[in-house]
Amino acid sequence: MSAPQSSTITFRRVPADLSRRAIERFARRLQVEVAQGRPFDCLIAGDAELRRLNREFLGHDYPTDVLSFPGPRPPAPGPCAFLGDIAISFLRARAQARAFGHNTGQEIQILMLHGLLHLLGMDHATDGGRMARAEKRWRGRLGLPTGLIERVRP
Numbered sequence: 001m002s003a004p005q006s007s008t009i010t011f012r013r014v015p016a017d018l019s020r021r022a023i024e025r026f027a028r029r030l031q032v033e034v035a036q037g038r039p040f041d042c043l044i045a046g047d048a049e050l051r052r053l054n055r056e057f058l059g060h061d062y063p064t065d066v067l068s069f070p071g072p073r074p075p076a077p078g079p080c081a082f083l084g085d086i087a088i089s090f091l092r093a094r095a096q097a098r099a100f101g102h103n104t105g106q107e108i109q110i111l112m113l114h115g116l117l118h119l120l121g122m123d124h125a126t127d128g129g130r131m132a133r134a135e136k137r138w139r140g141r142l143g144l145p146t147g148l149i150e151r152v153r154p
Helices: 020-034 047-058 090-100 104-119 130-142 148-152
Strands: 008-011 041-045 066-070 084-089
Touching (some): 020 130, 041 047, 047 066, 047 090, 066 104, 084 104
Parallel strands (some): 008 041, 041 084
Antiparallel strands (some): 066 084
């Protein structure tokens, strides 16, 4: 029997102020604890690439901080069922980290968690607070600062 697939992180460029290993360790932790062993892939790129992805796949011609692209739904969920892809703008993460008083690595972790919850089928725009509650609970367990949903809610 083969080992389960691991989540992968692809950096278009690794900035000097970011620990690639810390981000990869966090992704493995998300895979084990939040995704219950199911892998996902994450791209960390610039605004131009996020804008292109947003335009090409969602029809929105602007850059954004995080995008989620669910993978194909397998016939039966299992520990190796690939969840999909997450794309994160490093430039937006850096600016948001400065605005909210934490480091860029923490902001990337917040964005990765948010994107993963979308891959798990949650949608804060339509679920009556289910995703907001899950994000808050996971941020507490993972030791992360305030998340995306809480920042925009009054």
